[in-house]
Amino acid sequence: MSEEARKSILIVEDDENIRKQMKWALAKEYDVLMAGDRATALQLCQKHSPGVMTLDLGLPPDPNGSSEGLQTLQEVLQHNPKTKIIIITGNQERANARKAVESGAYDFQNKPVDIEELKIVLRRAYNLYALEEENARLREQREQKNAFEDIIGESTRMKRLFSMIERIATTDISVLITGESGVGKELVAKAIHDRSLRKDFPFIPINCAAIPETLLESELFGHEKGAFTDAYTRKIGKVELADKGTLFLDEMGELGQPLQAKLLRFLQDQMIERVGGKNPIQVDVRVIAATNRNLEENIRQGLFREDLFFRLNEIHIHVPPLRERENDAQVLAKKFLDEFARETNRPIKGFTQNAQQLISDYAWPGNVRELRSRIKRAVVMADAALIKPEDLDLRAKSTPITLKEARDQIECKLIREALDRNNGNVSQAAKELEVTRPTLHDLMKKHNLSKDKF
Numbered sequence: 042m043s044e045e046a047r048k049s050i051l052i053v054e055d056d057e058n059i060r061k062q063m064k065w066a067l068a069k070e071y072d073v074l075m076a077g078d079r080a081t082a083l084q085l086c087q088k089h090s091p092g093v094m095t096l097d098l099g100l101p102p103d104p105n106g107s108s109e110g111l112q113t114l115q116e117v118l119q120h121n122p123k124t125k126i127i128i129i130t131g132n133q134e135r136a137n138a139r140k141a142v143e144s145g146a147y148d149f150q151n152k153p154v155d156i157e158e159l160k161i162v163l164r165r166a167y168n169l170y171a172l173e174e175e176n177a178r179l180r181e182q183r184e185q186k187n188a189f190e191d192i193i194g195e196s197t198r199m200k201r202l203f204s205m206i207e208r209i210a211t212t213d214i215s216v217l218i219t220g221e222s223g224v225g226k227e228l229v230a231k232a233i234h235d236r237s238l239r240k241d242f243p244f245i246p247i248n249c250a251a252i253p254e255t256l257l258e259s260e261l262f263g264h265e266k267g268a269f270t271d272a273y274t275r276k277i278g279k280v281e282l283a284d285k286g287t288l289f290l291d292e293m294g295e296l297g298q299p300l301q302a303k304l305l306r307f308l309q310d311q312m313i314e315r316v317g318g319k320n321p322i323q324v325d326v327r328v329i330a331a332t333n334r335n336l337e338e339n340i341r342q343g344l345f346r347e348d349l350f351f352r353l354n355e356i357h358i359h360v361p362p363l364r365e366r367e368n369d370a371q372v373l374a375k376k377f378l379d380e381f382a383r384e385t386n387r388p389i390k391g392f393t394q395n396a397q398q399l400i401s402d403y404a405w406p407g408n409v410r411e412l413r414s415r416i417k418r419a420v421v422m423a424d425a426a427l428i429k430p431e432d433l434d435l436r437a438k439s440t441p442i443t444l445k446e447a448r449d450q451i452e453c454k455l456i457r458e459a460l461d462r463n464n465g466n467v468s469q470a471a472k473e474l475e476v477t478r479p480t481l482h483d484l485m486k487k488h489n490l491s492k493d494k495f
């Protein structure tokens with residue numbers, strides 16, 4: 042069956058003529074089901090689970106009121122919470138339409154229905170329905186496979202991150218991703234984009250730290266021909282290229298004050314101006330920003346605008362460093378090994394026990410990026426089927442030299458794990474570790490651990 046043929050719609054309308062007209066208008070795009078009362082509507086919903094539904098609020102036995110329509114809405118949503126319901130309502134029933142939307146209807150349309158407008162609303166509603174279905178399917182797959190497609194991870198922290206990504210992806214909320222260098226912030230941004238309604242439009246990353254401040258404005262917003270000495274032709278900026286899609290602003294903390302102001306304006310009204318341009322251009326862009334800096338500290342120092350921070354930080358996602366992800370370094374190492382062995386055609390099968398131990402113990406300051414490049418090197422250097430510790434070239438950095446260093450390392454690891462188990466609750470973590478709360482606070486300070494990151 043083709044994708045198109047599987048789209049189904051239920052029309053709930055007690056006037057037979059209107060029902061027929063709507064069927065006629067929609068049959069090309071949808072499998073149309075029809076009901077004239079609540080009982081039939083419920084039956085059809087349970088049997089066919091339609092993606093979208095139109096619902097006339099005035100149904101028998103209350104054709105002039107809305108009680109039966111609202112009851113139908115409630116019961117359908119109970120059984121089919123993902124079905125997107127568009128309320129069809131008379132002009133004088135606005136309050137009821139609003140009530141219906143508050144109770145979970147997707148949208149409403151006034152009578153007499155403008156069929157072309159309704160088709161657009163239905164298409165949007167259906168896309169959202171299909172995306173939610175797809176995300177649920179992916180979630181099921183992930184739960185079976187213990188992975189999130191391209192983002193590998195089985196640790197509690199990463200599983201929490203995956204469900205956060207799923208929850209926010211279909212909203213248009215701006216997201217600020219924080220985390221050390223190399224933890225996978227860009228991968229997270231891409232995963233959000235890929236699960237959003239914008240997924241068929243561009244995902245445009247830009248690294249604000251890699252481009253000199255003087256060029257960054259025209260990289261972001263574009264320029265007109267002749268705007269400055271080297272502007273020989275018109276250039277379309279990244280924001281415009283990301284129209285209808287997602288712009289990923291990496292290393293956001295590096296942005297200077299003038300560009301912060303321009304960015305804020307674009308975030309507020311989705312309008313930009315090319316450098317040297319005279320007319321504002323309307324865009325429709327979701328922004329995901331990332332930083333490995335402490336932006337709150339930058340705000341205190343007057344380096345970063347607070348209003349811009351609030352705009353970008355509607356949702357905050359912290360990606361934990363690799364050393365705080367239980368067994369993930371092992372899982373990732375195996376995955377990278379398989380990938381590079383295949384790529385280079387080398388018969389490398391795995392790691393010696395000592396190499397595995399080293400991968401677990403090492404602190405990975407460069408996070409997944411460092412792990413990836415170490416495994417790449419090891420696959421090339423290894424002279425046997427199993428990778429040995431020296432192939433990884435890490436030993437010098439990971440082995441504690443003194444007893445004190447070893448004690449510190451284990452102390453830090455135990456505190457991190459206790460905070461992790463207790464979602465950052467210091468009192469509970471202190472109880473588990475059998476120390477007082479103030480002692481744990483002191484130790485957290487010593488190891489530079491913040492409870493907000495758990």
Ligand SMILES: Nc1ncnc2c1ncn2[C@@H]1O[C@H](COP(=O)(O)OP(=O)(O)OP(=O)(O)O)[C@@H](O)[C@H]1O
Nearest residue numbers: 191192193194221222223224225226227228409410
């Ligand atoms: N969980 C993961 N699973 C698989 N690959 C990963 C994972 N996390 C990161 N990587 C890989 O590690 C490298 C670094 O990831 P990424 O560029 O997303 O990090 P980042 O946090 O954005 O880094 P930076 O702060 O330096 O911009 C990439 O090659 C990415 O594909």
